[in-house]
Amino acid sequence: MTIHSTSASLAIEELATRRGTLPSGYVASRLGFVRRVTREVMVGDVGVGLTNPIRVQSMTTTDTMDTEGTVAQALRLVAVGCEIVRITAPTVDDARNIGRIRDRLRRVGCAVPLVADIHFNPAAAMEAALHVEKVRINPGNFADSKRFAVREYSDADYDGELDRIEQRFAPLVERCQGRGISMRIGTNHGSLSDRIMNRFGDTPLGMVESALEFAAICRKYGYHDLIFSMKASNPKVMIHAYRLLAARLDEMGWNYPFHLGVTEAGNGQDGRIKSAIGIGSLLDDGIGDTIRVSLTEDPEAEVPVAFALAKLFHQRRSLSGDSLLSGRSPFTYERRHSRVIALGNNRLGGSTPAVVVHPLIGDLSTYPDAVAHVHDLATADPDVTPRPDAISVEVRDPSDVEVLRRVVETIARGSGPDGSIAVVARASSVSPSFAVEVGAVVDALIIPIDDFDAMNWSDDAIKRLGDTGRPIFLEIFVRDSDPDWTQLALNSLRSRLDWAASHGCRDLAISIRALSFQSLIRAGRQLEQLGDPSTAAYPVLLGCEFGDDHDEA
Secondary structure, three states, rough: OOOOOOOOHHOHHHHHHOOOOOOOOOOOOOOOOOOOOOEEEEEOOEOOOOOOOOOEEOOOOOOOHHHHHHHHHHHHHHHHHEEEEEEEOOOOHHHHHHHHHHHHHHOOOOOOOEEEEEEEOOHHHHHHOOOEEEEEOOOOOOOOOOOOOOOOOHHHHHHHHHHHHHHHHHHHHHHHHOOEEEEEEEEOOOOOOOHHHHHHOOOOHHHHHHHHHHHHHHHHHOOEEEEEEEEEEOHHHHHHHHHHHHHHHHOOOOOOOOOEOOOEEEEEHHHHHHHHHHHHHHHHHHHHHHHOOEEEEHHHHHHHHHHHHHHHHHHHOOOOOOOOOOOOOOOOOOOOOOEEEHHHHHHOOOOOOOOOEEEEEEEEHHEEEOOHHHHHHHHHOOOOOOOOOOOEEEEEEEEHHHHHHHHHHHHHHHOOEEEEEEEEEEEEOOHHHEEEEEEEHEEEEEEHHHHHOOOOOOOOHHHHHOOOOEEEEEEEEEEEOOOHHHHHHHHHHHHHHHHHHHOOOOOOEEEEEEEOHHHHHHHHHHHHHHHHHHHHHEEEEEEEEOOOOOOOO
């Protein structure tokens, strides 16, 4: 991709040598939690960034011209804890009416900061800036109309477009600066300008470059009360865009805070899961200072979900930084390379889709209605009820084996044209001979690596287990997010994998269990960091135990 310089009149020469290139890293540590350091930007009386807690905001869904309805909805949002309320302003009249909404809120003692959401209409932005504490603009449509035109821009054409953008955008910058209010430069995937699309495509890189052009204009005028957002309906695109922006800002020494969100995440469980993936992944990176969970429900339903995500990181302890992991780019998706092993009728590893394993929690013999539950899974219509690729069971004594055999028989009888569900047994704190007996019954076996010492596994015992021909998962249990402790566990795992392989165990894999998703992510990244042939080629099973807290899960 060609690197293009920018117009000197925009004072963004610092972007010139970086435009269209990927930076090296995006966060101080991928192995320990380190919150990204930003300046503080005030939205009314609410501080965003620096050492402030992660702020929660939402957006009204009423017609902005409906003053009473919008005021009532804003009050309901504040009642459930919303700290910043955004209101759409598609026209100048809507923007002017936000002033009336603000006056009504203040008269009833509600001081919540208001944000005007602007698309396509600089005049509406200028009006809204007279009435709100923050203005949100979309670089993709603030100065450029969407014509879906295919055109090649020369450097001169490109610089000319940037000059035109400055002429339209600078008055808003000066008004916000003069009134002491903040601005969010919020790029949306799918709404980039034709100019950006033709040069960078509808990509995270295009999203970042679009936002940086507008930020550079703000900086030219000495205006720094900026917050960035890189929103997309696809969590993977959103994650890559924010990471790329964080890396780019770090290279340039810009320290503006971020607002996180997944656009139109949906409703019910799907919307919450998409938001948890996108927002939660970035918060776990230490990226993000204010969040909105966008659900197709009443906006009051968004706020508790956002607080549930934010609270996981309010008390997180920042750990020391470390060098970034080498290998795959954090700004694009790429599968980890691993060998392929059989798991019943399924294949695990390589380029095959990820396998879903459904756990039956607790000892199998005491699991209520275990056989009936497995029968329902095996015979369910996959078009109605998603069916797991495998189930995992706990096996500790002979009474568990009796139930295990019935489970395997039930699955065999209920197998449909899509193949049967694989059965994976976790044999914890059992004798080697008992583990070999269990291994002969199931499709795969999980053994915690601590058991090899605790249960006196010999070279002959591991060889007999390998002779069963079943895949064997060697498991570590990550109890906390201390990277030093996890590193010791991974080193032990590596030596045990080498030992098992040298005694005839062919289809080996790795299992990582954790009590929190943060610990699980850290362990996975440390496993990647090992970069050792003894671990890099093995498929990995990831499991996180939430106990009875369904909301956290």
